[in-house]
Amino acid sequence: MKKILMCGNEAIAEAAIIAGCRFYAGYPITPQNELPSYMSKRMPEVGGIFIQSESEISAINMVFGASLTGIRAMTSSSSPGISLKQEGISYLAACELPAVIVNIMRGGPGLGNIAPSQSDYFQATKGGGHGDYHTIVIAPASLQEMADLTILSFDLADKYRTPVMILGDGILGQMMAPVEFKSLKPKVESFGKKDWILDGCKGRKPRIIRSLLLAEGELERLNLKLQKKYNEIKDKEQRCEVLYGDDSEIMLVAYGTSSRISRSVIERLRKTGKKIGMLRPISLWPFPEKELKRVAKRAKAFLVIEMSCGQMIEDVKLAIDCARPVYFYGRTGGEIPSEEEIIKTIEDKTRS
Numbered sequence: 001m002k003k004i005l006m007c008g009n010e011a012i013a014e015a016a017i018i019a020g021c022r023f024y025a026g027y028p029i030t031p032q033n034e035l036p037s038y039m040s041k042r043m044p045e046v047g048g049i050f051i052q053s054e055s056e057i058s059a060i061n062m063v064f065g066a067s068l069t070g071i072r073a074m075t076s077s078s079s080p081g082i083s084l085k086q087e088g089i090s091y092l093a094a095c096e097l098p099a100v101i102v103n104i105m106r107g108g109p110g111l112g113n114i115a116p117s118q119s120d121y122f123q124a125t126k127g128g129g130h131g132d133y134h135t136i137v138i139a140p141a142s143l144q145e146m147a148d149l150t151i152l153s154f155d156l157a158d159k160y161r162t163p164v165m166i167l168g169d170g171i172l173g174q175m176m177a178p179v180e181f182k183s184l185k186p187k188v189e190s191f192g193k194k195d196w197i198l199d200g201c202k203g204r205k206p207r208i209i210r211s212l213l214l215a216e217g218e219l220e221r222l223n224l225k226l227q228k229k230y231n232e233i234k235d236k237e238q239r240c241e242v243l244y245g246d247d248s249e250i251m252l253v254a255y256g257t258s259s260r261i262s263r264s265v266i267e268r269l270r271k272t273g274k275k276i277g278m279l280r281p282i283s284l285w286p287f288p289e290k291e292l293k294r295v296a297k298r299a300k301a302f303l304v305i306e307m308s309c310g311q312m313i314e315d316v317k318l319a320i321d322c323a324r325p326v327y328f329y330g331r332t333g334g335e336i337p338s339e340e341e342i343i344k345t346i347e348d349k350t351r352s
Contacts, residue, residue: 005179056085106170139284160229241278249276251277292316
């Protein structure tokens with residue numbers, strides 16, 4: 001099958017087109033600029049709409065408006081830009097509107113730098129904005145996954161009427177590799193008629209979609225409805241990849257770029273007879289706690305590898321009920337862990 005050489009940002013953009021995305025609004029910020037640049041060319045070719053908005057806040061609210069009409073809509077940005085979108089993302093969740101938000105992470109806090117990072121994990125997985133809500137968070141680790149999981153993200157957004165975030169980083173966004181699109185098949189029509197969209201009310205009762213709920217008990221009923229949906233997502237949509245889960249004594253837990261480095265570490269140490277494996281979360285929310293619990297029955301310890309000061313470690317500890325030691329090694333501020341650093345950490349922990 002034909003493969004196309006492109007960068008990760010372009011792979012997400014082309015996959016979004018294939019998924020049926022016909023509205024994109026965004027604002028430039030490194031290291032995700034190839035994505036809106038690609039969309040600005042491709043959207044007119046497929047009859048879609050591309051808007052370079054005046055700000056990130058405008059972009060997310062344009063996506064809100066487009067989603068109200070039933071069209072598949074997307075925006076993208078990088079860390080500080082995603083922070084500006086958080087109020088709009090909370091509104092999307094409250095109004096149960098499907099949308100895909102791409103975050104190609106850079107170093108922080110503040111304006112930080114343009115180097116790759118994973119320090120937005122808390123923001124992405126714990127809601128990010130105000131109120132009792134979640135977004136589904138998907139973390140690709142290769143350019144092919146950036147395409148494949150973009151299709152999945154649009155499908156999940158429609159299936160559950162919820163915003164979905166694709167969480168990448170500057171390395172995945174900028175690196176180039178061959179990507180195959182031929183086999184990608186979105187489920188555009190498989191989730192029933194969108195009988196909630198605002199498309200004019202001639203001949204029927206008006207539909208109202210809003211998040212301002214002032215009547216007594218009205219907002220609590222919405223929150224309980226959302227929690228029921230989130231519990232269903234937690235039950236059905238946990239995704240991960242497990243390497244050597246049945247015989248490993250030490251399990252690395254890593255996602256995205258960190259998992260790519262960890263995979264190389266595992267193959268090196270396996271050749272020396274060490275029983276090392278990895279659990280790679282693909283869904284960061286819902287976190288793959290079911291598989292982590294299963295792996296914890298065998299493993300003696302876990303080592304979280306992350307390009308941050310250590311954010312995912314909390315979810316690992318909670319998933320296994322602190323039944324095993326959970327260690328951490330990471331780099332922050334746009335720095336990347338090396339194989340040698342991870343191996344030394346493993347050696348130090350096994351000696352202790």
